[in-house]
Amino acid sequence: MAFYYNEPSHTFSEYLLVPGYSSAQCIPANASLRTPITKFRKGEEPAISMNIPLVSAIMQSVSDDNMAIALAKEGGISFIYGSQTVEQQAEMVTRVKNYKAGFVSSDSNVRPDQTLADILVLKSETGHATVAVTDDGTANGKLVGIVTSRDYRVSRMDPATRISEFMTPIENVIYAKEGISLKEANNVIWDHKLNALPILDNNQRLVAFVFRKDYDSHKENPLELLDTSKRYIVGAGINTKDFAERVPALVEAGADILCIDSSEGFSEWQKLTIEFIRKNYGDSVKVGAGNVVDREGFRFLAEAGADFVKIGIGGGSICITRETKGIGRGQATAVIEVAKARDEYFEETGIYVPICSDGGIVHDYHITLALAMGADFCMLGRYFSRFDESPTNKVMVNGNYMKEYWGEGSARARNWQRYDMGGASKLSFEEGVDSYVPYAGSLHDNLSITLSKVRSTMCNCGALSIPEFQSNARLTLVSSVSIVEGGAHDVVLKDNNITPVK
Numbered sequence: 001m002a003f004y005y006n007e008p009s010h011t012f013s014e015y016l017l018v019p020g021y022s023s024a025q026c027i028p029a030n031a032s033l034r035t036p037i038t039k040f041r042k043g044e045e046p047a048i049s050m051n052i053p054l055v056s057a058i059m060q061s062v063s064d065d066n067m068a069i070a071l072a073k074e075g076g077i078s079f080i081y082g083s084q085t086v087e088q089q090a091e092m093v094t095r096v097k098n099y100k101a102g103f104v105s106s107d108s109n110v111r112p113d114q115t116l117a118d119i120l121v122l123k124s125e126t127g128h129a130t131v132a133v134t135d136d137g138t139a140n141g142k143l144v145g146i147v148t149s150r151d152y153r154v155s156r157m158d159p160a161t162r163i164s165e166f167m168t169p170i171e172n173v174i175y176a177k178e179g180i181s182l183k184e185a186n187n188v189i190w191d192h193k194l195n196a197l198p199i200l201d202n203n204q205r206l207v208a209f210v211f212r213k214d215y216d217s218h219k220e221n222p223l224e225l226l227d228t229s230k231r232y233i234v235g236a237g238i239n240t241k242d243f244a245e246r247v248p249a250l251v252e253a254g255a256d257i258l259c260i261d262s263s264e265g266f267s268e269w270q271k272l273t274i275e276f277i278r279k280n281y282g283d284s285v286k287v288g289a290g291n292v293v294d295r296e297g298f299r300f301l302a303e304a305g306a307d308f309v310k311i312g313i314g315g316g317s318i319c320i321t322r323e324t325k326g327i328g329r330g331q332a333t334a335v336i337e338v339a340k341a342r343d344e345y346f347e348e349t350g351i352y353v354p355i356c357s358d359g360g361i362v363h364d365y366h367i368t369l370a371l372a373m374g375a376d377f378c379m380l381g382r383y384f385s386r387f388d389e390s391p392t393n394k395v396m397v398n399g400n401y402m403k404e405y406w407g408e409g410s411a412r413a414r415n416w417q418r419y420d421m422g423g424a425s426k427l428s429f430e431e432g433v434d435s436y437v438p439y440a441g442s443l444h445d446n447l448s449i450t451l452s453k454v455r456s457t458m459c460n461c462g463a464l465s466i467p468e469f470q471s472n473a474r475l476t477l478v479s480s481v482s483i484v485e486g487g488a489h490d491v492v493l494k495d496n497n498i499t500p501v502k
């Protein structure tokens, strides 16, 4: 006879936190959101921790190199999507690892034999006032001069004037050599009252610019997540089919952590993938696995050697796995059970395997609940897809700005490796939808609000760190009637478009 669970499985919205005692020290400014992402032995430090408990989903419509840079600046990690060629994915990883905060590749470049008219066209296209004059007109050509708006007067000069006649020639340009730190570069900028400092290699070729205006924005990221070489930390998704080619390419490109991306992770395929990594790289390559929704699934992946385990089947906003296949589990129940299994495993082995709650975060407070229930961090798709930094188009739908957001199980993503159990090379049926989400602006602005809510609730519960919160939090299931009580009720909300009649 089939096994039946006694209790229904629950979602985040069915729970609330009960506040606890907060001391005077318990203020959001003192709350730390630092959290481990890779397994570690009792008493030791994890190889990688994050400064905020958020990672972005392994999805075409969420995590590319641009998102990865933006999220690492805030202290989290993006997992660059694997449903693209090995070369394309490795290239995205390389771009993140080569990105130097504050060092900007020049986007306005000309040859000395071009004219003032060319400069004006370029300026109208880029909106940038500093133009590099290089021997071949490229961003990495030999620098022969610089043009800024101080070098020409449109009203007095013939548009056909050659750039070599009015540029500031290289002999008079203050520049720095490749290898200079951002701090040193900024000192040069301040000392010489410059707006931009060109950085050149040993052959006088242009490498990048450091701009005065970027100095403040760099200082604004105290939580940024860097590796030992001060490069942004980045993750990448892999699958259980082409790992023998994909893993070496991603490791070579500099990916800091990998994650097996699968809608159902309690499988021998995942074990084989982890075995391949351990055989070829030992513990030096970090890899998460999943997704699972119960104790057995967690133990299987922990014993197989996963660095973290991801939880969630069918709870994603674009996911229709439960409807199409009838499998899944309420996300809150899954997190609670797996967190218990993680703690038991830690007791038994002394190894702490972090767990990630993946999908189904609708309100900011769901993140707080997932952490309280024992998750070490959350993976979000819909949330990040709404921002400027996501890779998809911003479109106008019915008078409102929207961003496109589609599931990896939709026909659009063509990600058959994530869903197919056998050797087929196409999707037999869809497990995800293609959709729009309301455009929400910049990642930084939204994340600041979300995280301040998380910190504030932690303080209400008397916790200043995630581990403290996990062990002290008190949660209660709520009835459907008390959910109604939690919103604005029994009042008529004001509509600013309607003027009341006195």
Ligand code: RVP
Pocket (backbone or CB within 6 Å): 057, 058, 059, 312, 315, 316, 317, 318, 319, 320, 321, 358, 359, 360, 361, 379, 380, 381, 382, 383, 406, 407, 408, 409, 410, 431, 432, 433
């Ligand atoms: P959400 O944050 O609720 O949008 O969920 C994102 C998660 O949904 C992903 O991290 C992944 O686990 C899952 N997903 C992605 N594509 C699909 C699908 O097409 N069914 N599901």
